[in-house]
Amino acid sequence: MSDPALQVPVLKVDGLIKRFGGLTATDNLSLDIRAGEIHAVIGPNGAGKTTMIGQLIGELRPDAGTIHFMGRDITAMPVHLRSAIGIARSFQITSIFPNFSALDNVALAVQAHDGHSFRFWADARKDLGLREPAMAALEQVGLSHRAGVTASALSHGEHRQLEIAMALATKPKLLLLDEPMAGMGPEDSARMVTMLRGIKGSVTILLIEHDMDAVFALADRITVLVYGHGIATGTPDDIRRNEQVRQAYLGDETPSLQGAE
Amino acid sequence: MLLLLFEQFLNGLQIGLLLFLLAAGLTLVFGIMDLVNLAHGSLYMMGAYFAAVFTQWTGNFFLGALLALPAGALLGIIVEVVALRTLYTRDHLDQVLATFGLILFFNEFARVVFGAGGMAIELPSWLEGQVEIMPGLPYPSFRFLIIVVGLGCAGFLYLLVQKTRLGMLIRAGASNREMVGALGIDIKLLFTLVFGLGSALAALAGLMSGPITTVQIGMGDNILILALVVIVIGGIGSIRGAFIAAVAIGVIDTMGRAFLPNMLGSFLNPSDAGTLAQALSSMLIYILMAAVLVLRPAGLFPAPGR
Amino acid sequence: MPALMHKPVTTMIAVALLGLLALVPIAAEAFDDPFMLTLFTRIVIMAIAAVSLNLILGYGGMVSFGHAAYIGIGGYTVGILAHHGVHAAWIQWPLALLMSGLTALLIGLLSLRTKGIFFIMITLALAQLVYYLGNGAYAYGGDDGLTILKRSDFGGLIDLNHRPTLYYLCWAVLVAALYLCYRTVNSRFGMVLQGAKSNDRRMATIGFPVFRYRLTAFVIAGMVCGLAGVLSAAFTDFISPAMMHWSRSGDLIVMVVLGGMGSLFGPLFGTVAFLLLEEILSSWTEYWKIVFGPILVLVVIFARGGIDGALMRGQANILMAGCAGFFLLYGVHSAYESDWLIPTAILAAAFALVWLAKWLADRRASAKEAGHV
Numbered sequence: 033m034s035d036p037a038l039q040v041p042v043l044k045v046d047g048l049i050k051r052f053g054g055l056t057a058t059d060n061l062s063l064d065i066r067a068g069e070i071h072a073v074i075g076p077n078g079a080g081k082t083t084m085i086g087q088l089i090g091e092l093r094p095d096a097g098t099i100h101f102m103g104r105d106i107t108a109m110p111v112h113l114r115s116a117i118g119i120a121r122s123f124q125i126t127s128i129f130p131n132f133s134a135l136d137n138v139a140l141a142v143q144a145h146d147g148h149s150f151r152f153w154a155d156a157r158k159d160l161g162l163r164e165p166a167m168a169a170l171e172q173v174g175l176s177h178r179a180g181v182t183a184s185a186l187s188h189g190e191h192r193q194l195e196i197a198m199a200l201a202t203k204p205k206l207l208l209l210d211e212p213m214a215g216m217g218p219e220d221s222a223r224m225v226t227m228l229r230g231i232k233g234s235v236t237i238l239l240i241e242h243d244m245d246a247v248f249a250l251a252d253r254i255t256v257l258v259y260g261h262g263i264a265t266g267t268p269d270d271i272r273r274n275e276q277v278r279q280a281y282l283g284d285e286t287p288s289l290q291g292a293e
Numbered sequence: 294m295l296l297l298l299f300e301q302f303l304n305g306l307q308i309g310l311l312l313f314l315l316a317a318g319l320t321l322v323f324g325i326m327d328l329v330n331l332a333h334g335s336l337y338m339m340g341a342y343f344a345a346v347f348t349q350w351t352g353n354f355f356l357g358a359l360l361a362l363p364a365g366a367l368l369g370i371i372v373e374v375v376a377l378r379t380l381y382t383r384d385h386l387d388q389v390l391a392t393f394g395l396i397l398f399f400n401e402f403a404r405v406v407f408g409a410g411g412m413a414i415e416l417p418s419w420l421e422g423q424v425e426i427m428p429g430l431p432y433p434s435f436r437f438l439i440i441v442v443g444l445g446c447a448g449f450l451y452l453l454v455q456k457t458r459l460g461m462l463i464r465a466g467a468s469n470r471e472m473v474g475a476l477g478i479d480i481k482l483l484f485t486l487v488f489g490l491g492s493a494l495a496a497l498a499g500l501m502s503g504p505i506t507t508v509q510i511g512m513g514d515n516i517l518i519l520a521l522v523v524i525v526i527g528g529i530g531s532i533r534g535a536f537i538a539a540v541a542i543g544v545i546d547t548m549g550r551a552f553l554p555n556m557l558g559s560f561l562n563p564s565d566a567g568t569l570a571q572a573l574s575s576m577l578i579y580i581l582m583a584a585v586l587v588l589r590p591a592g593l594f595p596a597p598g599r
Numbered sequence: 600m601p602a603l604m605h606k607p608v609t610t611m612i613a614v615a616l617l618g619l620l621a622l623v624p625i626a627a628e629a630f631d632d633p634f635m636l637t638l639f640t641r642i643v644i645m646a647i648a649a650v651s652l653n654l655i656l657g658y659g660g661m662v663s664f665g666h667a668a669y670i671g672i673g674g675y676t677v678g679i680l681a682h683h684g685v686h687a688a689w690i691q692w693p694l695a696l697l698m699s700g701l702t703a704l705l706i707g708l709l710s711l712r713t714k715g716i717f718f719i720m721i722t723l724a725l726a727q728l729v730y731y732l733g734n735g736a737y738a739y740g741g742d743d744g745l746t747i748l749k750r751s752d753f754g755g756l757i758d759l760n761h762r763p764t765l766y767y768l769c770w771a772v773l774v775a776a777l778y779l780c781y782r783t784v785n786s787r788f789g790m791v792l793q794g795a796k797s798n799d800r801r802m803a804t805i806g807f808p809v810f811r812y813r814l815t816a817f818v819i820a821g822m823v824c825g826l827a828g829v830l831s832a833a834f835t836d837f838i839s840p841a842m843m844h845w846s847r848s849g850d851l852i853v854m855v856v857l858g859g860m861g862s863l864f865g866p867l868f869g870t871v872a873f874l875l876l877e878e879i880l881s882s883w884t885e886y887w888k889i890v891f892g893p894i895l896v897l898v899v900i901f902a903r904g905g906i907d908g909a910l911m912r913g914q915a916n917i918l919m920a921g922c923a924g925f926f927l928l929y930g931v932h933s934a935y936e937s938d939w940l941i942p943t944a945i946l947a948a949a950f951a952l953v954w955l956a957k958w959l960a961d962r963r964a965s966a967k968e969a970g971h972v
Binding site for chain 3: 323329376379380383385386387389390391393394395396397398399400401402404405514518521522525529561564565568569571572573575576579580582583586587590591592
């Protein structure tokens with residue numbers, strides 16, 4: 033906490049360490065995510081991005097370090113409570129309710145943040161308190177025309193949009209997007225970038241993404257992760273010029289940064 | 294008192310080893326193929342019937358047993374090829390249901406073929422007596438033989454799984470099925486082999502318990518549940534876990550049956566005490582399993598990677 | 600969720616079936632066939648238990664392999680109270696519900712921490728505990744069971760000794776259980792339950808403490824099943840550990856899966872099919888399970904989704920062919936045994952209704968298609 037920021041960061045990660053046996057997947061990682069920004073985390077394969085997300089969301093317990101959300105220590109908080117205080121996540125692997133319609137999927141997410149669900153009698157599908165916000169979230173991601181379709185019948189790109197609609201429906205303060213463009217064609221990716229640009233500002237976003245075009249187009253700041261350690265943080269321009277980052281990427285022969293230049 | 298305790302321990306060990314023979318096949322099949330096979334108890338029963346029939350036919354228990362083992366293995370292989378093979382990729386519920394159907398079939402099949410009355414297996418006279426395994430401690434020869442065979446099988450399985458190529462595949466399969474497939478091994482053949490091995494072990498357990506109880510319809514149903522308890526406590530896919538859990542359960546059950554009636558008899562009449570003691574010692578096992586699962590949800594020795 | 604958008608066929612057949620079931624006492628009276636009433640009372644009681652299991656198994660994805668325990672708890676509560684001279688239904692019945700609910704709470708608290716096969720096994724083990732508890736209850740007959748000398752007393756309001764009355768009570772409970780299930784499944788609670796079945800990791804990340812919802816469903820199912828146990832005790836005047844044996848739990852799962860998991864009326868279809876098949880096969884041969892076992896294997900391997908699934912997938916034709924073959928065989932058989940003529944007639948009527956419903960649905964579908972073109 034050497035730098036007393038003007039405002040409390042939405043998410044503050046300090047000295048995070050996570051080991052699996054001999055492997056240190058997260059190595060003394062520190063991050064600040066400011067309100068309203070899109071903060072991207074990039075890094076070659078195996079850099080520990082998924083492990084990091086797991087700890088932020090509460091599925092993994094760090095071995096050392098702290099995580100603060102809006103100034104509150106949430107290092108030991110269980111998954112569903114983190115969600116309740118405003119951290120939402122989309123999964124790297126599509127994680128929806130395949131038997132439900134798209135609207136049902138989002139309505140369930142709304143329901144999660146609308147008090148408890150010990151209501152046994154009234155028909156949840158006729159509950160406007162659930163359906164209207166759900167529809168609004170679908171509109172935000174441009175999926176409202178597919179509201180009634182069973183989720184398993186949606187296309188891959190639509191699944192991603194649905195994921196984000198579900199995350200948005202919980203009215204989160206922080207949205208963790210785990211490779212939202214993974215497996216998408218250029219057309220779907222472009223649509224996703226447009227959509228994310230549209231919701232930018234209304235919610236703080238931590239974006240983990242391989243698609244460098246998308247990252248450099250969207251991010252306000254970027255952190256580069258190598259072997260679980262953050263080697264650089266800065267604006268897209270800073271990162272592009274950073275020699276260490278070039279080394280890390282070229283040495284690994286994974287997608288280079290050239291696409292973004 | 295100490296001798297009595299030791300004798301009861303041996304009885305428990307003997308039951309535990311029978312249970313282990315049944316559980317070993319179950320846990321292998323479960324570990325490698327991810328298949329819950331409720332019909333394993335039926336293979337145990339059929340093994341006992343085979344032994345009874347072959348013993349009658351040949352007039353010799355050992356010849357009968359020797360014929361019953363391959364018969365049991367063959368039956369297992371037939372069941373695997375005909376019915377179970379299609380179930381490997383299904384969820385556990387489907388497997389439970391289909392093999393539940395197989396239990397119904399085999400119980401009824403045994404009733405039709407072997408009659409409803411049950412069969413006895415005649416032991417050679419030299420196995421009917423007792424041996425003095427320690428000064429002052431005579432013990433029924435046949436039960437002693439079960440212990441010897443059971444320990445021998447446990448040793449054999451240990452060597453098989455730890456030291457041989459087949460065992461390597463089995464261990465690899467228990468933690469990573471795709472990998473074994475990627476090694477270019479004929480998975481189907483491996484599965485069938487392992488299933489046949491498990492069936493032979495079940496048949497062995499059945500034919501050894503036959504002379505002690507009688508060979509009857511449904512004899513596999515209750516011991517199957519115990520064997521399932523064993524593999525869950527021991528950790529699915531783990532031979533070592535199955536061994537420890539089986540012996541523990543055998544000893545607990547036997548000790549309970551042996552000593553609870555006396556303890557309860559001090560304040561209950563004998564028949565009530567007997568009823569209650571039997572129920573209590575059975576309950577002990579399930580309490581043990583519940584406790585293990587609450588504390589270690591994957592059993593005592595979970596196979597790595599599961 | 601296919602189960603919630605019931606196509607008219609399924610619902611129509613189910614309503615027709617319930618209607619037919621309501622006519623059973625009248626038919627039994629008219630044909631002077633008391634056995635028919637006995638058979639169908641058993642069917643209706645088991646259907647209640649199957650509906651309760653479907654709530655957690657079909658909608659909640661919890662494969663409880665110990666559901667028969669609650670039948671036992673419900674039955675034993677009534678039996679034990681009756682044994683001590685307490686016959687008042689308003690004491691017996693609520694207490695039976697309370698006891699089965701408490702048992703379900705305990706079993707659920709322990710078992711719902713586990714997943715997959717471990718859940719199946721721990722529910723089985725805990726139900727075995729209850730089973731052996733019944734075996735050890737020497738004061739109440741141990742493994743021999745206990746005869747109930749006097750049925751629950753509703754203070755003259757409902758006379759359970761009158762067999763049709765008892766039957767209609769069971770029927771009403773079945774309809775109520777189905778309605779309860781329908782409302783629950785479509786409520787907010789039901790959405791959580793089904794969401795957790797579909798993807799419980801996601802449920803946690805969108806903020807649902809899944810455990811307590813599952814537990815609640817588990818307790819509701821236990822209580823409804825306990826009620827089936829109460830009715831069973833009233834019907835047979837007898838309780839014994841055998842009603843809680845693990846294979847009874849297996850039977851219940853079979854009924855639910857045979858009918859179609861996670862479909863409202865699936866357990867109803869499944870129970871009727873299971874018990875009628877049992878009755879008919881066992882009238883043919885003492886060794887009926889030798890046929891029933893392989894049928895079960897075949898159903899699991901080939902007919903996923905059960906009867907309801909076949910209806911939903913529009914495989915009604917296959918179902919029809921199966922029914923028709925069954926009736927052909929059955930007709931030949933019953934020609935020799937006159938006392939089976941009546942149930943045959945009823946089954947044939949049910950078959951005709953199914954056929955009619957299908958025909959209507961087909962016509963509606965083709966009309967719709969024509970409208971689109």
